[in-house]
Amino acid sequence: MSTDRTSRQPLRIVVADDAVLLREGLLRLLAEDGHEVVAAVGDGPGLVEAVLKYRPDVSVVDVRMPPTHTDEGLRAAITARSEVPGAPVLVLSQYVELSYARDLLADGSGAVGYLLKDRVANVEEFLDAVDRVARGAVVLDPQVIAQLLERQRRDDVLAALTARERQLLALMAEGHSNTAIGQRLVLSASAVEKHIGNVFAKLGLPPDESQHRRVLAVLAYLRA
Numbered sequence: 001m002s003t004d005r006t007s008r009q010p011l012r013i014v015v016a017d018d019a020v021l022l023r024e025g026l027l028r029l030l031a032e033d034g035h036e037v038v039a040a041v042g043d044g045p046g047l048v049e050a051v052l053k054y055r056p057d058v059s060v061v062d063v064r065m066p067p068t069h070t071d072e073g074l075r076a077a078i079t080a081r082s083e084v085p086g087a088p089v090l091v092l093s094q095y096v097e098l099s100y101a102r103d104l105l106a107d108g109s110g111a112v113g114y115l116l117k118d119r120v121a122n123v124e125e126f127l128d129a130v131d132r133v134a135r136g137a138v139v140l141d142p143q144v145i146a147q148l149l150e151r152q153r154r155d156d157v158l159a160a161l162t163a164r165e166r167q168l169l170a171l172m173a174e175g176h177s178n179t180a181i182g183q184r185l186v187l188s189a190s191a192v193e194k195h196i197g198n199v200f201a202k203l204g205l206p207p208d209e210s211q212h213r214r215v216l217a218v219l220a221y222l223r224a
Contacts, residue, residue: 008033008131014054015040016047016073017062017092026060026120033127042066044076051080051087058088058111058134063100074100081107090133092117096143102219105138110215113139113175132175138218139175158221160202168195173218 013035017023020042027037039050043066051059059080065072077089090113091104104112113133119141120126129139158166164185171181182192200206203220205213 008127011035011057011130011134012038012054013130014038014047014050014056014059015061016042016044016050016059016065016076018042018065019062022062022117029120029123029127030060030130035130044072044079047073047076048080048083051084055084055087058090058130060090060092060130062117063091063093063097071100074103078103078106081109081112085109086111088112088133088136090115090130090139092120096141096147098144098147101140101144105215105219108212108215108219110138110212111136113137114144115139115141116143129175137175137177138173138215140173140218142174145170145173158203161199165195165199165202168192169199169217169221172196172199172214173221 013030015023015026015030015037017026023040023042027040030037038054038056041047041050047059047061050056059077061073061077063071063073065076074091077091081087081089086109088111089104091100092115093100094117096116101114104114111133113129115126115129119129132139161169167185168181171184176184178189178192178196181187182189199217200213203217205216207213
């Protein structure tokens with residue numbers, strides 16, 4: 001469920017992409033939505049330097065950047081988060097690669113997103129993802145969720161979860177709040193909380209103030 005455009009707060013954003021046309025397109029989209037792009041860079045070291053200098057509300061980062069165009073952007077995003085713990089990062093990728101999503105979530109602190117570049121074409125969906133990551137959510141592309149569900153059908157590591165609990169976990173992985181989950185599944189707030197509590201219990205995630213159980217649940221989902 002999209003956030004009302006009028007309710008989104010202006011953000012300070014770093015954009016990291018070596019493809020000039022896509023980078024300029026992102027700058028325009030973000031500016032038209034009222035955000036301030038404080039830096040636009042074309043390589044991994046530039047991203048780390050910009051995050052350290054500007055401490056943006058969120059960074060939008062292409063996975064593939066120079067010199068090898070493999071995963072430099074992802075590695076730079078992880079480095080930036082180690083230098084500025086919890087720095088929100090939304091990574092864009094041409095293809096689904098589950099290991100990228102796992103690596104982003106590995107520190108358990110949230111405020112990360114992994115979307116396919118095609119998702120940018122749906123402007124409202126993309127801007128909503130930027131906003132949610134900036135506010136600390138985990139946002140995974142629906143295609144990532146689809147691959148996880150297919151993998152579950154093959155080896156069903158999360159067999160202890162009911163069909164409804166798997167639905168909730170998939171929506172949590174997409175970054176939806178409890179309210180949005182309740183609206184999508186037509187469940188009351190208390191029912192959503194009960195189901196999520198069951199998910200945490202079955203995944204062996206007791207209350208822990210030092211970790212974000214929602215992030216850990218999604219990470220367990222990715223590792224399944």
